Amino acid sequence: MRYRSTAKQAPLTSLRGAVLRGLAPDGGLYMPVEIARRSPEELEEFRALPFTEVCYRVVKPFAGPEVPEEILWQVVSEAISFPVKLVSLSPGLHILELFHGPTLAFKDFGARFMARLMGYFVRAETRTLTVLVATSGDTGSAVAHGFLGVPGIRVVILYPSKRISEAQEKQFTTLGENITALEVAGSFDDCQRLVKQAFSDVELNKRAFLTSANSINIGRLLPQMFYHVAAYRQLPVASVPLIVSVPSGNFGNLTAGIFAKRMGLPVARFVASTNANDVVPEYLRSGEFHPRPATATYSNAMDVGSPNNFPRLLDLCRGRLEYVQREIWGHGATDDDTLSAMKSLYERFNYIADPHTAVGVLGWEAYKRAHTEPSQGLVLATAHPAKFADVVKRAIGVAPPLPDRLAAYLQRSKLSVPISSGYDDFKQFLLRH
Ligand SMILES: *Cc1c(COP(=O)(O)O)cnc(C)c1O
Secondary structure: OOEEEOOOOOOOEOHHHHHHHOEOOOOOEEEEOOOOOOOHHHHHHHHHOOHHHHHHHHHHHHHOOOOOHHHHHHHHHHHOOOOOEEEEEEOOEEEEEOOOOOOOEOHHHHHHHHHHHHHHHOOOOOOOEEEEEEOOOHHHHHHHHHHOOOOOEEEEEEEEOOOOOHHHHHHHHOOOOOEEEEEEOOOHHHHHHHHHHHHOOHHHHHHOEEEEOOOOOHHHHHHHHHHHHHHHHHOOOOOOOEEEEEEOOOOHHHHHHHHHHHOOOOOOEEEEEEOOOOHHHHHHHHOOOOOOOOOOOOOHHHOOOOOOOHHHHHHHOOOOHHHHHHHEEEEEOOHHHHHHHHHHHHHHHOOOOOHHHHHHHHHHHHHHHHOOOOOEEEEEEOEOHHHHHHHHHHHHOOOOOOOHHHHHHHOOOOOOEEEOOOHHHHHHHHHHO
């Protein structure tokens, strides 16, 4: 498969080129030149085959023949080594739990797959590859764990000081080895800006071999199709249209959902469920896209004021508002609504949701109120509630059970390096280390 840039000014490249570069040289985002529609027979087979086999078949057209079959099989089977669980709260409301991986959030899918793919692509390089990643919470831990100990690669993670939970912070600042965490005096948008600036710094790129691991990297998006297929396998054959509500920040998750739909999965519409950072729901309403500084909320992994996958959404919808609207409906939830939704899910279904998942449920409920025709909802549950224990406790009065994996990290001490939000400091750090 060849990859093209959404900005249309860069040459086509291979998967290796797209994964190692992250951002295209014209500033656009890489997209596969085509997303082949699968036959109904093949989709039917997806229901019956073992999940690893299905993931392999889903990703093969995007990676072959460049990545040999046995390598691709190894990447898929090592990366996707944990289950996707479907919980039906009622006949019309299903929750797809994507948080059963090592860092208890859906980003494990993308990060583990991408880390192994990059490890393969740099196997013959003499220089160390530096992976830069800005995180508002969960990317950091998923990427750090994905790359921990991968030879030839070091990871530098930038995160906004004091704006993420202790549980999130401890999961990626305590690892050491080839993982460095920079604690930035600023917001998540500052972190993203620093990373972007580093990639466009010609001098720096001559002296260092850099790549990104944010959700702009196509290597993270491809494996996110897997769980949309997992939902298709586990849901009863749809008698009413399926609406998929995606708690969204940078919109990588939702973009991958549209990829899966283009492959032929039956999804009537997606709901872009955001918190108060509702730039995309606003765009869907007014046709105007106004990125703005992020606002801090309880669902902090979605505190993004300038969603970086937006060009991909537009590209998938031929740049036309009415096509985007046909594909996606939007809703922005307040923090108060988020707490109420968590409480209500607990009281009605005895279900403990994390704040991001609760935002997803609110998006689905708002959709349902606005559309009277029959439909069923699938909400992507993006994080384990224990990662947001404080918010959960505030909402339902009790703390969620702490998984052993997380408890172990809380005992360890943080090794992060404090840094200002100025570009020069960051550049000096990269050149010194
Ligand atoms: C990253 C993240 C999101 C947002 O995903 P995007 O692909 O950036 O839209 C939602 N929930 C959680 C828990 C996350 O970590």
